[in-house]
Amino acid sequence: MKNVLCATLLLVLPFSTAYSQENNTSKKLSTQKSAALPAHLTTRIQWEQFPQPKYKNEDLKEKNRAAILRVYADETGNVTKANVQESTGLKHLDDILIQAVRASKVKPHIEQDNAVATIGFQTFNLRFIEEDEVQCAYAFNSKNWLAQKSENKTSFQYRTQPQISLNASDLKGHNRSVTFSFKVNKYGDVKKVKIKKGSGVYDLDQKVIQAISKTKVDVPRKYWIYKKSNLKDEIQFKQDGCV
Known part of the structure; x- marks a missing residue:
C-alpha cells in the first residue's frame, strides 16, 4: 500500500510542476503580448504634464515663432524621444522646445485593457511681445x-x-469657455479630468486640464454616497477679462 501511495505522489508532483511552469509561461507570454501592441498614433496628444518651454522674449528674434514636434512616449507616459517636424527657424529655440517636451509626461493610451506607447505631434506657437505692449494674465475663476x-x-x-x-494671446482673438468634469478619490486628489465642451483651442483646453489635475478638492460626505466622486465645473475667459 505504501509503495502504491509513493508512486502516486511521484506521478502527481511532476504534473503539478509542469502545470506551474506552463501557467508561469502563459503569464509571461501574456505580458509580452500586451507590450507588443502597436503604438497609438495621434495628432493630438493628451498630456498628464503639459510641456512648459522656458524662453525669453529676445529668444524669438523680434517675430512670432511656431513649431511642430513629433513626440514618442512609452506605455507609462514617459517621453522617450522628441524631434522637430517643423522648425521655428532658430535651432536654440527648437532645442528649448525639445527639452520641455522631454521633461513632460503623456497620458498613457489604453487599448484592450493595456497601456500602449504613443506617437503624436505637438504644436507650439510662441508670440513675440512688443516693448510697449501691456502684459496680462488670467486667473482660474471658474463658476x-x-x-x-x-x-x-x-x-x-x-x-x-x-x-x-x-x-490674452492664448484666446486667439475670441472669448473662450471650457466645461469639464473630473473624479476625486477619498483624499481629494483629482483624477480623470475630461473636457465636456471645449474652447475650440486645444492648447487652452490642455492648460485647464493641467490646472485641475494639480489641485485638491473637498467633497461633503453625502456627495460621496449619492453622487460618488463625479464633479463638474466650467470656466470662461473673456478678452477684456485679462488683468
Missing part, C-alpha cells in the same frame, strides 16, 4: 470657484485656487 469665494453653496470646494498660465 464653482467664484461661488465658493462668495460663500455660496457648492457641491464641492477647491482647497486652493487652481493655477493656470494663460494670457
